[in-house]
Amino acid sequence: MKYFNIAIDGPAGAGKSTIARKAAGLLGFVYVDTGAMYRAMALHVLREGIDPANEAAVSRACGQADVSIRYQDGAQQVLLNGENVSGLIRTEEVGKTASAVSAYMPVREKLTELQKKLAASENVIMDGRDIGTCVLPQAPAKIYLTASVEVRAQRRFKELAEKGTDCDLEEIKRDIADRDWKDMHREHAPLKQAEDAVVVDSSQMTIDQVVEAILAVAREKGLKTAAAAQPAASEA
Numbered sequence: 001m002k003y004f005n006i007a008i009d010g011p012a013g014a015g016k017s018t019i020a021r022k023a024a025g026l027l028g029f030v031y032v033d034t035g036a037m038y039r040a041m042a043l044h045v046l047r048e049g050i051d052p053a054n055e056a057a058v059s060r061a062c063g064q065a066d067v068s069i070r071y072q073d074g075a076q077q078v079l080l081n082g083e084n085v086s087g088l089i090r091t092e093e094v095g096k097t098a099s100a101v102s103a104y105m106p107v108r109e110k111l112t113e114l115q116k117k118l119a120a121s122e123n124v125i126m127d128g129r130d131i132g133t134c135v136l137p138q139a140p141a142k143i144y145l146t147a148s149v150e151v152r153a154q155r156r157f158k159e160l161a162e163k164g165t166d167c168d169l170e171e172i173k174r175d176i177a178d179r180d181w182k183d184m185h186r187e188h189a190p191l192k193q194a195e196d197a198v199v200v201d202s203s204q205m206t207i208d209q210v211v212e213a214i215l216a217v218a219r220e221k222g223l224k225t226a227a228a229a230q231p232a233a234s235e236a
Contacts, residue, residue, distance in 0.1 A: 003123045004223055007131035010145035011180050013152030015202050016127040019210050024125040032118050034128035037111050039089035040067045040080045042097035052100035059106040099179050103186035129183055132194035140221040142197035143214055149177050151203045
């Protein structure tokens with residue numbers, strides 16, 4: 001059986017995870033958050049006290065980290081050496097470390113293999129930085145989801161403020177711009193738009209509008225399901 005894969009790439013803070021998760025729910029697809037997998041590897045590096053800039057040490061530690069995915073009540077759970085770390089990988093420190101360690105080939109090879117296996121056995125929506133270009137280059141539906149640095153910074157600022165975290169908007173802007181540059185200029189699998197990807201700029205769009213844009217791309221690329229035939233339900 002041939003499974004239908006949807007690849008979503010784009011910079012940090014563009015809303016990939018939120019959008020992909022909602023679209024997957026509407027379609028009955030499995031959502032694969034590859035960023036969470038890299039964050040789990042980053043958490044392992046931090047726990048081991050390794051400098052993320054030390055590529056040799058990170059590469060050695062990679063061999064000692066077992067990162068896997070399981071689904072519980074339809075939600076993705078990320079396991080690190082058997083421990084569910086889904087609630088531990090969303091800190092700023094882990095995010096910055098993930099951006100650094102994801103540039104190293106041993107890390108990428110290990111996690112890419114798992115991602116390919118998931119896509120070969122399920123209908124998936126997978127998001128990340130190199131899904132359409134490296135992980136699933138044969139995916140029929142590819143989306144490059146982006147938004148301006150200003151909009152992405154505002155979203156992150158609001159998210160942190162709602163959690164009661166003290167933060168500075170200008171610092172968040174600098175961090176996002178810096179991460180964009182690093183992601184786009186890393187040696188292995190840099191962030192870029194696949195040649196056949198459809199660009200969706202979410203800067204002035206609602207979540208439901210972005211979801212519908214992605215479902216429309218999937219329909220155009222041959223996806224035929226009852227869910228894909230219907231527009232996304234409007235948010236209250």
